[in-house]
Amino acid sequence: MVAGSPPVGRDELLAVLDEVMDPEVPVLSIRELGIVRDVDVDAAGAVTVTVTPTYSGCPAIQVIEEDIRAALAAAGHTDVRIRTVYAPAWTSDWISPAARMKLKAYGIAPPARAEHGALVQLMRRRLAPACPYCESRDTEVRSEFGSTACKAVCWCRGCRQPFEEFKSI
Numbered sequence: 751m752v753a754g755s756p757p758v759g760r761d762e763l764l765a766v767l768d769e770v771m772d773p774e775v776p777v778l779s780i781r782e783l784g785i786v787r788d789v790d791v792d793a794a795g796a797v798t799v800t801v802t803p804t805y806s807g808c809p810a811i812q813v814i815e816e817d818i819r820a821a822l823a824a825a826g827h828t829d830v831r832i833r834t835v836y837a838p839a840w841t842s843d844w845i846s847p848a849a850r851m852k853l854k855a856y857g858i859a860p861p862a863r864a865e866h867g868a869l870v871q872l873m874r875r876r877l878a879p880a881c882p883y884c885e886s887r888d889t890e891v892r893s894e895f896g897s898t899a900c901k902a903v904c905w906c907r908g909c910r911q912p913f914e915e916f917k918s919i
């Protein structure tokens with residue numbers, strides 16, 4: 751058992767990936783966003799990272815892959831394979847409660863829960879997001895596309911400030 755143990759543990763690799771921030775939401779790591787699905791290391795030290803992009807066709811996935819490789823290389827892992835899986839599809843429900851708090855503190859309204867399926871989600875899209883600054887629901891979506899495709903631009907009538915919402919999918 752000892753002879754066959756991998757030279758590094760999964761926990762060590764996960765700790766490295768904890769430091770890789772999402773390029774579009776720099777306050778959250780790719781693990782907190784649920785992009786990293788799994789990490790594996792074989793007896794020879796080859797690392798396989800399984801990722802699921804947040805939005806299909808999200809241009810950030812290229813950057814994320816490069817960031818993963820750079821972070822692992824800095825930790826001494828150069829034999830890295832990145833496996834992209836699209837099923838099950840990423841959902842904003844994978845963002846942890848702690849990560850939602852960080853989003854809000856950063857000034858981005860966290861996504862609404864989407865666990866009841868596409869129809870409810872569709873209806874929920876018409877609900878105004880709560881303002882991350884003053885909690886007011888007296889807000890409006892001004893544009894479905896903000897600084898990145900995964901965020902909407904909103905306006906709060908309560909505190910008269912614009913903010914972004916991480917869209918629910």
Ligand SMILES: [Zn+2]
Pocket residue numbers: 881882883884885886906907908909910911
């Ligand atoms: Zn407000």
